[in-house]
Amino acid sequence: MFKKKYAVFTMDVEAFSDTECIANYNKDVNLDLMDGFDEYIRILDKHGIKSTLFTVGSLAPKIINRLKSCIDNGHKLALHNYTHIAPMDVNEDTFKKEILKAKNSLQKLFNTDIIGFRAPYFSLDDNRLNILKELGFKYDSSHLDFSKARHTVALNLKGFKEYSKNIFRCGDFFEFGLSKQKIMGNAYPISGGGYVRLAPWGIIKNVINQYLKQNDYYVFYLHPFELTSQKIPFLKGLKPYDQYYLQYGIKSYGKHIEQLIALLKNHGYSFVTFEELLEIIHKDSR
């Protein structure tokens, strides 16, 4: 239990071509939709909210100025793998080498400590989680625990104890779970991504509202393309679901995120980065 209620806004900072259906598409789609990143930061800045930015290591040098100016303004940089591949698709040795390469390169580029990780596709097991611990990370935020998610392997979190609802601790390392709420008896992710954007807003807003009333910790995540003002082209040959995933709800997402921020404020939530939340936990446990 926290003494206050906390909301953490995060972005998985990746190129549009990292989106799963685009990565698997048979032609190169070189669209720069990073204006969605700028729009996200604009919305947060307007409300004085700082975000944790889980960034793909190999993308960081290409958007260095954007990231530098965010860091200068108090946003925090964390890691979203070196390239956007599912950690469970590579062996543990490769995973370790890539993570170390990415961590060192980000630390050098931005002169800041990288202590947080989120796995692409939330694809992470306990062994890989332990590798993050070994490499000096202080937290991970990949625990979605939703069996219907593609790629996702449930973390067993062996050796972890629940510090607070959906936050788990092992020594000085933390796993920050993604928020879920029951809809008709089944837990549904309400932390953002397609789960929030594609759902009917009137319904998902009520579900989030119920959750916020009952809890004291909420996490939101999204991707740059989800706030782009550019038109995402209709790509021939993509499955109907993928077309829908790439198009639906993008125009109104900014407005919905502002409504979500208002909802959080009404429920008395304070906005923090994961890095700040770690400090709060250490202070609270003293």
Ligand SMILES: [Zn+2]
């Ligand atoms: Zn990702």
